[in-house]
Every structure is written in C-alpha cells, then in structure tokens.
Amino acid sequence: MELTTLETVPGKTITRHLGLVQGSTVRAKHVGRDILAGLKNIVGGELKSYTALLAESRNEALDRMIEQARAAGANAVVNIRFATSNIAAGAAEVMAYGTAVVVS
C-alpha cells in the first residue's frame, strides 16, 4: 500500500478513484502517565509518554484507514491528512483520512 500526502503517487499513474477512506482511534491518557506529566509541568519540556501515546494512536488510525482502502480494492491512498482533537478530559481522538485509489 502506497501512502502519500500528494495528489498522485510519485512515478505512477492513478487509474481509478475509490473515494474517501478514514480511520480513527480514541485514546485515554494513562493515569500514571498523567501524574508524571503533572510533575513535568513544573519544569516544562517534552512529555515523552504522550508523544509516544499519540504516535501509537496515529499508527493505529493509519492502519484502520489502510484496512478500509484495501477492502475497497485500492493499492494506494493519496492526499492523506491527520487531525487530532481533544474530545473529553483525558482523551484524544486521532484521525487519518485520504483518498483511496488504484495506481499502476
């Protein structure tokens, strides 16, 4: 599966458009991580556990998107975009979406 943020796949041509595909995950923050993050908030800087948590969620959202594209018969997803939003205290949604296409 080819993944790109461009409208085309470099070096290939799109033969068919299969429409929008998307995948998302909602992850709750870990309480233990939250306490550590609270301490970290005194001195500031990177919250490594959250960076990892959200990166993990993003990969899962991507996987779900890829699954959907595969089910539609695509071999590439173009114009991929990510979005993250805080939907409730302590939970974040990570979403990936794009256009499923067939390239050759």
Next chain:
Amino acid sequence: MEALLPFLLLLVVGYVAGRANERRHYRELETLEATLEDIAVSSDRAAVEGGAVRGGVLVVGSVVIAEDYFKRVAAALRSLVGGNLRSYESLLERGRREAIVRMKEEARRHGATHVVNVRLETASLSEDFSGRRPLFSAELIAYGTALVPEPRQAAG
C-alpha cells in the same frame, strides 16, 4: 507570607529548570538541523525537479510539549494586558522545529532527499471540561511525502 512560599518555590524551580531546558533544546535543535540540512523540505504540492523519483513514503514527526510553571504565570499576567505571549511563542516554535527534525530523520531512514507537501498541525491537549484551567500542553505534528530518488547511474 508562608502561604506564598510553595508558589514562589514552584515559580523559581519552573524558571530555572524551564530556562535551562529551553537553552539546551535550542542548542540540540541547531545541531540536528545542521545535520539534516541536505534534506529539502517544502510545502509545495508538486515534486521538486532534480532527477527521477523511485517512490514516495509518508513520513511523520510529532512531539507533545508542556509549559513550565513560570511560563504559565507569565502568560496569565500577560493576558491581563494583552500582546504577544512570548513565553508560548518560543515553546511552540521549539516544538514545531522538533517535529520537523523528527520528520526529516524518518525521511533520511528511507533514503529520501526531499520531503514535499509538508503539513504542520497543532492540537491543544489541555482543554479541560471541568472549567479549571489546566496546564497547557500541545501536540505538534509535521508530516509530508518523502521522495526517494532513483539510484544514480555510475557516471563514466
């Protein structure tokens, strides 16, 4: 006066540690950016000229950053009079540069020379639904398509 003591302590710790962190981070960023200088990054949609491309790979870099206690107080005071929240500007700038560096590192692992159609995003993670003002943290993301060049033919 005694009631103020924990607050002042946090303020001092936040200021000293936060400043040290920030300086170190800027130095790190400068060295990392220098080593990744040869990877061109653009927000253009079209692939840049210069040789055949074997393929494109999705690359992502992200970081979650938080304010320190001093920045929080400085920002709270600043918002009374308005104007630039300089303490947050530097925080977000650092975060964004870090995200771009990580994206470029991933691009390098794929052997890419360019990253095109780069998008930058900021998501606040500190909206609190209880009404209490939480400590500010945000995720900064940079993502784009890394272009991997065709292996160069050995010239004469």
